Amino acid sequence: MQGPLKCLPSNARIGVVGGGISGLTFTYFLAKLRPDVHVTVFESKPRTGGWIHSLDTKDGEGNPIMLEQGPRTLRGVSDGTVLMADILKDLKKHTSLQYVRKSSRANKKFLLDTNNQLVQVPNSLITLLKFCSNSLSNGVVSGYLGERFRGKGSRSQDEDESLHSFISRRMGNEKVSTNLLSAVCHGIYADDIKRLSARKVMGKLVDFEDQYGSILRGSKRDKSQNKKEITPSGLTPVISLYENAFSKDRYKLARLIKDFAKYPMIGLAGGLETFTRSLTQELAKWPNVNLELQTQVQNVSKDPLSSHITVNATDNVAVGVFDHLRITTNPSTWRETGLFSGQLPQELLERPHSNTVLLVNYYWPHADLLRKEQQGFGYLVPQNRTNPEQLLGVIFDSVIEKNYKPYYPMDTKALFTRPLRRPEYTKLTIMLGGHYLGERHTTPTANTAISAAKYSLRNHLGISQDHLDNGTWKFVAAQNCLPQFFVGYPQWKQQVEEDVLNKFAGHLSLGGMGFAKGPGVPDVVTDSFLDAYKMVQGFQE
Ligand SMILES: Cc1cc2nc3c(=O)[nH]c(=O)nc-3n(C[C@H](O)[C@H](O)[C@H](O)COP(=O)(O)OP(=O)(O)OC[C@H]3O[C@@H](n4cnc5c(N)ncnc54)[C@H](O)[C@@H]3O)c2cc1C
Ligand SMILES: C=Cc1c2[nH]c(c1C)Cc1[nH]c(c(CCC(=O)O)c1C)Cc1[nH]c(c(C)c1CCC(=O)O)Cc1[nH]c(c(C)c1C=C)C2
Numbered sequence: 001m002q003g004p005l006k007c008l009p010s011n012a013r014i015g016v017v018g019g020g021i022s023g024l025t026f027t028y029f030l031a032k033l034r035p036d037v038h039v040t041v042f043e044s045k046p047r048t049g050g051w052i053h054s055l056d057t058k059d060g061e062g063n064p065i066m067l068e069q070g071p072r073t074l075r076g077v078s079d080g081t082v083l084m085a086d087i088l089k090d091l092k093k094h095t096s097l098q099y100v101r102k103s104s105r106a107n108k109k110f111l112l113d114t115n116n117q118l119v120q121v122p123n124s125l126i127t128l129l130k131f132c133s134n135s136l137s138n139g140v141v142s143g144y145l146g147e148r149f150r151g152k153g154s155r156s157q158d159e160d161e162s163l164h165s166f167i168s169r170r171m172g173n174e175k176v177s178t179n180l181l182s183a184v185c186h187g188i189y190a191d192d193i194k195r196l197s198a199r200k201v202m203g204k205l206v207d208f209e210d211q212y213g214s215i216l217r218g219s220k221r222d223k224s225q226n227k228k229e230i231t232p233s234g235l236t237p238v239i240s241l242y243e244n245a246f247s248k249d250r251y252k253l254a255r256l257i258k259d260f261a262k263y264p265m266i267g268l269a270g271g272l273e274t275f276t277r278s279l280t281q282e283l284a285k286w287p288n289v290n291l292e293l294q295t296q297v298q299n300v301s302k303d304p305l306s307s308h309i310t311v312n313a314t315d316n317v318a319v320g321v322f323d324h325l326r327i328t329t330n331p332s333t334w335r336e337t338g339l340f341s342g343q344l345p346q347e348l349l350e351r352p353h354s355n356t357v358l359l360v361n362y363y364w365p366h367a368d369l370l371r372k373e374q375q376g377f378g379y380l381v382p383q384n385r386t387n388p389e390q391l392l393g394v395i396f397d398s399v400i401e402k403n404y405k406p407y408y409p410m411d412t413k414a415l416f417t418r419p420l421r422r423p424e425y426t427k428l429t430i431m432l433g434g435h436y437l438g439e440r441h442t443t444p445t446a447n448t449a450i451s452a453a454k455y456s457l458r459n460h461l462g463i464s465q466d467h468l469d470n471g472t473w474k475f476v477a478a479q480n481c482l483p484q485f486f487v488g489y490p491q492w493k494q495q496v497e498e499d500v501l502n503k504f505a506g507h508l509s510l511g512g513m514g515f516a517k518g519p520g521v522p523d524v525v526t527d528s529f530l531d532a533y534k535m536v537q538g539f540q541e
Helices: 019-034 079-090 123-130 140-149 165-173 175-189 202-213 215-229 237-246 251-260 272-283 331-337 344-348 397-403 412-416 446-461 463-470 487-506 521-537
Strands: 015-018 038-044 054-058 064-069 097-100 109-112 119-121 265-268 291-294 298-300 309-313 315-320 324-326 353-362 379-382 393-394 427-433 472-481 508-510
Touching: 015 019, 015 315, 019 038, 019 079, 019 237, 019 272, 019 521, 038 315, 064 397, 079 165, 079 237, 079 251, 079 265, 079 521, 119 123, 140 165, 140 175, 140 215, 165 175, 165 472, 175 379, 175 393, 202 215, 215 344, 265 291, 265 353, 272 291, 272 393, 272 412, 298 331, 309 324, 309 463, 324 463, 331 344, 344 487, 353 446, 353 463, 379 397, 393 446, 446 472, 472 508, 487 508
Parallel strands: 015 038, 015 324, 038 291, 109 379, 324 508
Antiparallel strands: 054 064, 097 265, 109 119, 298 309, 309 315, 353 427, 353 472, 379 393, 393 427
């Protein structure tokens, strides 16, 4: 969160709303930095982890399988992933860390073209030539060649616009946006490129245009500047703070940064929930942490004299009074419970909305149903096609899982023994819905979503009806799971942060997907660390 946070008095009481990875890591960092403070985490559900959910279930034959019903991979290059790896080391769960090599087939990403064919996103000269012969590449070459010479148009320095409008201006055509980038927007935001904020999701490119008049000119200059981001000790600025805050071994952290920068994807054996489960178990042992499950926070209010914050749960029952309150929940949910009603202007509370993703898992235990040329991370669907099934994309979990390498091989003996041939299987996650569900969406039934998933797998991957009908299926509607980063979001966020700072005088902070740099797991973890650190440094009243 931008802006200063109040320094904590000794033995301070801290409340945390939300027991997802943001709330858990914030609690971990703060309670470790300040063992004198007492932290209470409020989680509305009977389990922690939030959208991180690695479901342990059984296939049609009763054999155990794990299906990810939320995130599954982490960006290797980011600070948050390094923080998570180091926490896992402290929790003695580091052997769960695994990675995918850049050259791995699991790092091949595909787009669906208008003929229902998978086209690989280029990562070599050959794939680039192949891609250029597909209509998905229309407008790319002319857009690229002319980009430096295109003016800025009438956009003023601080103005926001949709990502579609920004990219179309820079490329001199709309095709690059609707063919290519719209698919990437599906695969991260489940959103429509025409309503996403350019400043929020590609702020750096907008800054390049502001500063250098062109994205290409800006990225060329930035490449040389970027090198400064690693300090002489081999740490990034954030990891350097972490090293100091927790007296960590600098060389081990530098090693993680260097290694992870080489890996496009990091995962965990047993699924990403290995992290939140282990962290929850650890926090449950700490005398200065209290986890209150099945407690939904309804609203918060500040005592005008003492600055203490009272937290009310269901039926307006006060569940605690705190020196500092951390809120990690999605801002679009604040309206429902009236979290800030009477505290923040109504027009600010009305703005945020979210996207719902329909997640369908498919499992076939007996064979790899993906052909050789289909092996990859998965495919995304661009917006430039009719899409009655409302498909956003499909992840090929079995390909990712089969290509993971352990980051810490268990022991030296394991290095020399040939791994057992794993039985072939197919595991896919089909993601539907998102912006296609519309503003006042009604969630389709499990049958409707699974039928749309079957239709997609049959028509795009050629999987037979028989294999589809006899596989294991799971469905979950991840309601309002991703904040909608509307045009003007950065200004909205800044206004909310300013109002919160004024109203709560640095005693309340905001985290989670809506307030971190981006919506990914590593982003929210980095944000948790930075704010916990800020509160320990803090300012005095
Ligand atoms: C389908 C999907 C796929 C994704 N894939 C990836 C990926 O591959 N890689 C990646 O890096 N990121 C991915 N993400 C993003 C990732 O899931 C988020 O970054 C992360 O889960 C955010 O964690 P959080 O703790 O901020 O929020 P959440 O997980 O939303 O946790 C918030 C918690 O607060 C609780 N809560 C809500 N309201 C209240 C209340 N009033 N009182 C008490 N508790 C409350 C909720 O029950 C929840 O447990 C994906 C997200 C989705 C939805
Ligand atoms: C098709 C729908 C979705 C897929 N993943 C998500 C949706 C909505 C959600 C999601 N995926 C990622 C993030 C975090 C982003 C970040 O800032 O780290 C979120 C919120 C990770 C991600 N997924 C894809 C990319 C390129 C990234 C970022 C980097 C990485 O982790 O590799 C691409 C992608 N997502 C999906 C598919 C099918 C796909 C590509 C084929 C599914």
